Amino acid sequence: MDAxxxxxxxxxxxxxxxxxxxxxxxxxxxxxxxxDGLIAASKDMGLFGWAIPEEYGGIGxxxxxxxxxxxxxxxxxxxxxxxxxxxxxxxGQVLVNYGTEQQKKDWLPRxxxxxxxxxFALTEADAGSDPSGMRTTAVKEGDxxxxxxxxxxITNAQLAQVLVVFARTDPNxxxxxxxxxxxxxxxxxxxxxxxxxxxxxxxxxxxxxLFFDDVVVGTDRLISGEEEVGFKAAMASLAKGRxxxxxxxxxxATRILDESVAHAASATQGGKPIGTFQLIQGMIGESYSExxxxxxxxxxxxxxxxDGTDRKLGPSATKLFASEMLGRVADRGVQIHGGLxxxxxxxxxxxxxxxxxxxxxxxxxxxxxxxxxxxxxKDEGMQA
Numbered sequence: 025m026d027a028x029x030x031x032x033x034x035x036x037x038x039x040x041x042x043x044x045x046x047x048x049x050x051x052x053x054x055x056x057x058x059x060d061g062l063i064a065a066s067k068d069m070g071l072f073g074w075a076i077p078e079e080y081g082g083i084g085x086x087x088x089x090x091x092x093x094x095x096x097x098x099x100x101x102x103x104x105x106x107x108x109x110x111x112x113x114x115x116g117q118v119l120v121n122y123g124t125e126q127q128k129k130d131w132l133p134r135x136x137x138x139x140x141x142x143x144f145a146l147t148e149a150d151a152g153s154d155p156s157g158m159r160t161t162a163v164k165e166g167d168x169x170x171x172x173x174x175x176x177x178i179t180n181a182q183l184a185q186v187l188v189v190f191a192r193t194d195p196n197x198x199x200x201x202x203x204x205x206x207x208x209x210x211x212x213x214x215x216x217x218x219x220x221x222x223x224x225x226x227x228x229x230x231x232x233x234l235f236f237d238d239v240v241v242g243t244d245r246l247i248s249g250e251e252e253v254g255f256k257a258a259m260a261s262l263a264k265g266r267x268x269x270x271x272x273x274x275x276x277a278t279r280i281l282d283e284s285v286a287h288a289a290s291a292t293q294g295g296k297p298i299g300t301f302q303l304i305q306g307m308i309g310e311s312y313s314e315x316x317x318x319x320x321x322x323x324x325x326x327x328x329x330x331d332g333t334d335r336k337l338g339p340s341a342t343k344l345f346a347s348e349m350l351g352r353v354a355d356r357g358v359q360i361h362g363g364l365x366x367x368x369x370x371x372x373x374x375x376x377x378x379x380x381x382x383x384x385x386x387x388x389x390x391x392x393x394x395x396x397x398x399x400x401x402k403d404e405g406m407q408a
Contacts, residue, residue: 030089038096040069045100050369052228056220058107066108066138073136075112076120080132087264091271091326095319098275102378103228105272110180111135113268114386115142115188117261118205122248127207131186143184145175145208145234146258154391155190155255156199160236162191162206169193169206169246171214171239177385181217181232184210189236190258193251203254205247214239225377265386266339267329270346271322273382277315277350280357280375284308287361298360307356314353318346336399344392347382354379 025033045062052058066072075090076082085093090112097105110116116135119128119142134140151157160173171191181187187208194202210217214237220230243249247257285308288299298304325338357372358365365372383389401407 025084025086025089030085030092033083034092034096036069037071037093038099040065041096041100041104045104049101049371049374052101052103053374054227056227056230058103058228062104063107063138070136072108072111072138072141073116073132076116076132076136080128081136082132083136087267087330088323088326090264090268091322094268094271095275095278095322098272099279101228101374102226102272102276106179106226106229107183108138108141109268110144110184111138111140111142113265114144114146114258114261117264118144118188118247118257121260122205122253122257124247124249126244127247131207140185141180141183143178143180143187143210144261145178145181145187145189147175147177149174149176152388155203155258158190158192158203160189160191161195162193162204164193164243165240167243168240169243171206171208171236171241173236175234175236177221177231178234179229179231181210181234182220182230186210187215187234188247190254197252200255202252203258204251205254205257206241207245207247208236208239208241212239212241224380225374226381260335262386263335263339264329266343266392267322267326269382269386270318270325270339270342273346273350273379274315274319274322276375276379276382277311277318277346277353280350280353280372281308281311281315283371283375284311284357284360287364291361291364304360307360311353311356314349318342318349321345337396340387340392340395343387344389344396348389350379350382 048059070083073082074085074093078084119131135142146155148158148160150159162169162171171189173191187210189206189208190203191206192202193204208215216235218233220232247253288304288308289297291298321342325342328334328338354376358376361370361372364370367373
């Protein structure tokens with residue numbers, strides 16, 4: 025997509041987020057759902073398919089453009105982006121990068137339009153950031169597979185029509201080997217979706233447990249048409265997803281900083297705006313520098329990802345820094361607001377609770393450190 029067209033898209037999304045979504049944040053939190061009007065408008069704007077190739081009905085943004093868009097989407101409740109994030113990100117990218125041509129034709133246009141919502145079913149109780157403990161199995165029986173197991177914390181499961189399910193097809197394989205990926209209809213016999221979880225924050229973004237009891241799928245549902253592609257597909261999808269989440273963190277921190285500056289300029293103590301106090305100024309300045317650093321890091325890592333020079337170190341470094349940065353900026357935001365910042369209905373309180381999850385999902389901060397260290401040591405010739 026050329027620069028002018030993308031500029032128009034970015035401007036339209038920025039306006040939509042700030043004028044249509046931001047005013048509904050309290051309603052989304054209270055009702056724990058995205059209003060139907062916002063869902064319909066998101067479909068009309070193409071937000072369910074911004075990262076899906078144009079040939080399949082999407083907008084076809086590249087990694088650099090994806091990061092810029094994510095910064096705008098991140099300015100409001102993260103539940104809004106989560107609504108269509110799996111279609112564009114971790115679920116949709118598995119199909120974009122590893123699906124057979126028939127699978128792409130069958131599913132990607134419906135994902136791009138929002139007709140179908142997809143969920144990424146990787147995480148299990150004993151297999152979170154490290155999938156080597158995966159227990160879900162898929163046993164081949166002629167031209168079908170029989171899937172048994174469970175998944176946990178699966179975003180949009182209750183809303184989804186199709187699941188990208190990761191399961192072991194080789195019971196004798198160790199670690200991350202022997203894992204395959206399948207397309208499973210949510211209404212298939214044997215699929216049970218639990219109620220959505222009660223969480224600390226991010227109301228409106230639903231996660232649920234999934235259970236598979238002798239779920240039978242045809243071999244045409246094996247992603248890529250080959251076994252043991254699952255782990256590779258998951259990691260490739262997550263790498264790009266980590267860049268996207270990093271940019272969402274930048275958007276979240278930008279909003280918190282804006283709220284903090286506005287409050288410091290208007291709230292008074294002793295007849296003076298609290299923004300005249302040097303300790304308040306210090307927190308604002310520190311937050312600004314960290315937000316700017318994270319923004320620059322995300323843009324730099326996105327360029328490297330797009331040209332193929334680095335699709336591992338950059339995403340992990342950015343995810344680590346941006347998510348940890350968001351936690352610090354959120355904490356300062358509450359502190360700048362004082363007692364008011366601890367009150368419900370105040371945006372910084374809501375963003376403070378939402379911020380905590382970013383250091384956990386799509387790879388914890390601890391895992392990002394390991395990913396980077398092992399890659400650097402491997403490049404040096406050491407097996408870490």
